[in-house]
Amino acid sequence: MTGARTLYRDLTLIDGTGAQPVADAAVVVEDGAIVYAGPAARTPASPPGERVVELGGRVLLPGFIDTHVHLGMEDSRELLNNTLDRTRSLHAFETGDRMRRTLAAGVTSVRDLGGADAGFRQAQERGLVSGPRMNVALRLMSHTGGHADFTMPSGVSLQECGGHTVVEIVDSVQEARVAARRLMRDGADVIKVCATGGVSSPSDTPDDEGLTVEEIAAIVEETGRHGGRPVAAHAQGAAGIRNAVRGGATSIEHGYLVDDEGIDLMLERGTFLVPTLSTFDFEDRVHLMTPKAVETKRALADRTFERVSEAVRRGVRVALGTDAGISPHGANLAELRHLVGVGLSPMAAIVAGTRDAAELLGAAGALGTVEAGKTADLVVCDGDPLSDIALLGDPDRVVLVVQGGEVVKDARD
Numbered sequence: 140m141t142g143a144r145t146l147y148r149d150l151t152l153i154d155g156t157g158a159q160p161v162a163d164a165a166v167v168v169e170d171g172a173i174v175y176a177g178p179a180a181r182t183p184a185s186p187p188g189e190r191v192v193e194l195g196g197r198v199l200l201p202g203f204i205d206t207h208v209h210l211g212m213e214d215s216r217e218l219l220n221n222t223l224d225r226t227r228s229l230h231a232f233e234t235g236d237r238m239r240r241t242l243a244a245g246v247t248s249v250r251d252l253g254g255a256d257a258g259f260r261q262a263q264e265r266g267l268v269s270g271p272r273m274n275v276a277l278r279l280m281s282h283t284g285g286h287a288d289f290t291m292p293s294g295v296s297l298q299e300c301g302g303h304t305v306v307e308i309v310d311s312v313q314e315a316r317v318a319a320r321r322l323m324r325d326g327a328d329v330i331k332v333c334a335t336g337g338v339s340s341p342s343d344t345p346d347d348e349g350l351t352v353e354e355i356a357a358i359v360e361e362t363g364r365h366g367g368r369p370v371a372a373h374a375q376g377a378a379g380i381r382n383a384v385r386g387g388a389t390s391i392e393h394g395y396l397v398d399d400e401g402i403d404l405m406l407e408r409g410t411f412l413v414p415t416l417s418t419f420d421f422e423d424r425v426h427l428m429t430p431k432a433v434e435t436k437r438a439l440a441d442r443t444f445e446r447v448s449e450a451v452r453r454g455v456r457v458a459l460g461t462d463a464g465i466s467p468h469g470a471n472l473a474e475l476r477h478l479v480g481v482g483l484s485p486m487a488a489i490v491a492g493t494r495d496a497a498e499l500l501g502a503a504g505a506l507g508t509v510e511a512g513k514t515a516d517l518v519v520c521d522g523d524p525l526s527d528i529a530l531l532g533d534p535d536r537v538v539l540v541v542q543g544g545e546v547v548k549d550a551r552d
């Protein structure tokens with residue numbers, strides 16, 4: 140495609156910066172990058188051979204970024220399915236199918252926070268599989284008996300996903316440091332730590348504290364000695380959230396029960412909140428969950444809505460993340476509606492899924508907005524997402540997806 144130049148026109152541009160939409164806009168893509176985005180009247184002159192795509196007045200947005208997925212996990216919530224009844228090859232093909240569906244939903248980049256190994260990222264980069272660009276955490280780190288410790292009461296451990304472990308068990312500052320080194324050696328783009336227990340873990344609760352401030356700080360320091368990596372902290376209870384922020388985590392994943400002090404700390408440090416509210420759409424799947432998980436999740440729902448709304452009200456930075464694998468794959472942008480439900484405007488929710496998500500990935504220079512110089516990751520939808528944010532959650536209304544300048548989905552009538 141070298142030299143290929145495409146003009147997208149007859150569109151309304153929502154560029155992901157939070158700026159007002161531009162009606163009658165045009166976007167020019169060349170060699171996989173955006174060379175112009177703005178009013179059609181100022182479009183640079185077309186060279187001979189330029190391809191023209193008419194969008195019929197539809198809305199064009201940046202490719203979305205889901206900063207919290209588990210592509211290696213089937214979304215049935217059945218741990219056993221992921222661990223015992225799959226060969227490695229079947230698991231890999233199934234993961235490839237989930238990647239394809241995620242891309243078709245309008246998600247051109249993801250951060251996989253446990254389960255997918257670096258081979259999935261490489262396969263996508265090499266064009267062997269159609270899917271979002273991937274940043275991978277590989278494995279999640281917790282204490283013995285913590286959120287990542289899937290040792291069941293029988294003594295059997297369910298820590299495998301696709302034939303490899305998804306767990307780093309650490310119980311001291313030194314072990315945390317060594318695990319961070321091991322993860323970076325194995326190709327981790329982001330380090331995932333568990334600062335609290337969780338809903339689905341067999342032997343702890345969301346209020347239990349996980350890694351200590353000192354352990355998290357050691358991991359942050361260790362990544363800094365190797366070029367830097369974001370540190371994503373699974374944290375649901377208030378005390379563990381504070382520990383994670385104090386230790387220097389880049390983002391709080393879930394953050395359900397953040398207290399006022401936690402919000403103060405996040406504002407002070409510029410910590411991102413990735414609230415993964417899609418995980419609360421679980422009532423149609425309770426039959427797939429353990430009774431303990433159902434009870435815990437129901438008890439969390441109202442408090443979570445209150446506390447995340449308060450964090451939004453006070454201005455904590457939010458990035459879109461779904462926890463797909465726990466929530467369904469391939470409907471990732473349903474999270475936008477939940478973000479609006481906790482107080483973001485539709486435009487702010489879009490920014491959380493584009494520009495701000497790119498910043499959390501450390502990729503704001505290349506991804507997240509439709510601006511000249513950025514990578515051409517674009518999404519076109521039917522309807523106006525600013526008046527109906529929920530429409531983006533329906534993959535059928537995401538009619539065109541462009542990734543790195545290549546059309547990867549075109550379902551326009």
Ligand SMILES: [Zn+2]
Nearest residue numbers: 207209252462
């Ligand atoms: Zn998760």
